[in-house]
Amino acid sequence: MNWLWNNLDLVLELSVEHLxxxxxxxxxxxxxxxxxxxxxxxxxxxxxLVLTLAGLLYTIPSLALFVLLPPLLGISFLSELNVLIALTxxxxxxxxxxxxxxxASVDPIVRESATAVGYSPWxxxxxxxxxxxxxxxLAGLRVVAVSTVSLxxxxxxxxxxxxxxxxxxxxxxxxxxxIVTGIVMTVVIALILDGLLVLLGRLVLPWTxxxxxxxxxxxxTTAVPA
Amino acid sequence: xxxFRSVSKRFPDGTIAVEDFSLELPSRRTTVLVGSxxxxxxxxxxMINRMVDPTSGTIEIDGEDIARVAPVPLRRRIxxxxxxxxxxxxxxxxxxxxxxxxxxxxxxxxxxxxxLELLDTVGLDRGLAxxxxxxxxxxxxxxxxxxxxxxxxxxxxxxxxxxGAVDPIVRADLQQELIRIQRQVAKTIVFVTxxxxxxxxxxxxxxxxxxRARIAQVGSPAEILANPASDFVAxxxxxxxxxxxxxxVHTDGRTVLIDxxxxxxxxxxxxxxxx
Ligand SMILES: Nc1ncnc2c1ncn2[C@@H]1O[C@H](COP(=O)(O)OP(=O)(O)OP(=O)(O)O)[C@@H](O)[C@H]1O
Ligand SMILES: [Mg+2]
Numbered sequence: 001m002n003w004l005w006n007n008l009d010l011v012l013e014l015s016v017e018h019l020x021x022x023x024x025x026x027x028x029x030x031x032x033x034x035x036x037x038x039x040x041x042x043x044x045x046x047x048x049l050v051l052t053l054a055g056l057l058y059t060i061p062s063l064a065l066f067v068l069l070p071p072l073l074g075i076s077f078l079s080e081l082n083v084l085i086a087l088t089x090x091x092x093x094x095x096x097x098x099x100x101x102x103x104a105s106v107d108p109i110v111r112e113s114a115t116a117v118g119y120s121p122w123x124x125x126x127x128x129x130x131x132x133x134x135x136x137x138l139a140g141l142r143v144v145a146v147s148t149v150s151l152x153x154x155x156x157x158x159x160x161x162x163x164x165x166x167x168x169x170x171x172x173x174x175x176x177x178x179i180v181t182g183i184v185m186t187v188v189i190a191l192i193l194d195g196l197l198v199l200l201g202r203l204v205l206p207w208t209x210x211x212x213x214x215x216x217x218x219x220x221t222t223a224v225p226a
Numbered sequence: 227x228x229x230f231r232s233v234s235k236r237f238p239d240g241t242i243a244v245e246d247f248s249l250e251l252p253s254r255r256t257t258v259l260v261g262s263x264x265x266x267x268x269x270x271x272x273m274i275n276r277m278v279d280p281t282s283g284t285i286e287i288d289g290e291d292i293a294r295v296a297p298v299p300l301r302r303r304i305x306x307x308x309x310x311x312x313x314x315x316x317x318x319x320x321x322x323x324x325x326x327x328x329x330x331x332x333x334x335x336x337x338x339x340x341x342l343e344l345l346d347t348v349g350l351d352r353g354l355a356x357x358x359x360x361x362x363x364x365x366x367x368x369x370x371x372x373x374x375x376x377x378x379x380x381x382x383x384x385x386x387x388x389x390g391a392v393d394p395i396v397r398a399d400l401q402q403e404l405i406r407i408q409r410q411v412a413k414t415i416v417f418v419t420x421x422x423x424x425x426x427x428x429x430x431x432x433x434x435x436x437x438r439a440r441i442a443q444v445g446s447p448a449e450i451l452a453n454p455a456s457d458f459v460a461x462x463x464x465x466x467x468x469x470x471x472x473x474x475v476h477t478d479g480r481t482v483l484i485d486x487x488x489x490x491x492x493x494x495x496x497x498x499x500x501x
Contacts, residue, residue, distance in 0.1 A: 113312025116277060117326050117374070118302035131316050207316045207358045 029091020037099020098140025102133030305375025
């Protein structure tokens, strides 16, 4: 326990660092997944292709990806960029299917009626289909967030400092408390991000919260004509 | 005026939904397309706002061939009401009504003010404006659907079985409301139903369709009732059975109409309605 009191600063610094490394891949992964997920949703041909590729990408071990990317992209092996790209790839691999599923979950009648009142396809996508896919996207994003937070720890093997440092350092020096602290803080960060996402969902998807309550509140008769 | 000229529609899978259909739909009148399931009613309706393009033939609105009008602007000047209202579930009632005006560049304030007026028009309390569609009953949703269609003040309103999914009492209510609104706004309405009673109630012109949208008969309700063009039509409108068949009985110098159960349905008067 002594170790923890003496190293609170380090733990805090690494936690902030960890969070800073986690956010970009989650956001970038989401942005890249939208067009890919749309491709998977829209055309039969691209569906198989995109989803299979995404599935395969996710099965590549993270360390292997850290080693493979630098020579492929001509970036430094020991760079943050390396970790950022690798984690974005994982995020995309997870998120693409969510986007495809989310778009498929939109009621075709709503889509059709949006077309009928004069939405252009482009506009319809962003102001009708994407928001209505929201709940499925959010579920996917929560998985991506947790997965990314845990994967950031692996970056320590290519010299990118995060809470992962507490694992390796604790292991080398035989300090159990340090290892446990690393694990606990990683979980805490994952939980915080997850909680923030849930809150964000409430904020941007307000109609989804009503559904359960609304059914009970439906008036029996229609309003009397004015 | 909307005019179909020899319009046919063959879907890619080979289904012929409409075959050589020609019809004039007069302006500011309600034309009702009525026919059994699969007769091509929806397909005809959707050809008017280019959700479906004909395989051959032309459709004109006020003399303009709509094949030469881009679909999106065309749709924005035509109101459309669907069976399940088709409201956007993630938008409040008022935002559903203002959708198209906002797309068209109307200011937010004006659009909202107009939306609230439209709620009055369709007989809804303004207090419902900030609810989501899922917080409304089916009948209320349909009224919002009508308000949304009226929001751009279109000349044409397309209505595809708009009252098909609500219970009979609410439906009767909505029908009366539509009659009242139409008296007020006088749009060119194309109304699809498979309920002949609804067709006769709402239609200035009623078009009875067989499969492939072949016209069995076109006319005013009175013309069709008085003179069914074929056995198919007579059978479809139930001319000689049910509550449409009334028997005239002469009593005390007046003619009383008796229904099939022997109850008095009314008194027969001569002359034009309203005299
Ligand atoms: N996209 C499509 N592809 C293939 N066939 C279609 C398509 N849309 C409609 N059809 C077919 O065209 C015919 C007419 O369909 P339509 O929907 O116009 O009928 P309807 O009169 O509106 O029927 P209902 O009363 O059931 O709504 C039907 O046989 C239908 O199966
Ligand atoms: Mg139909």
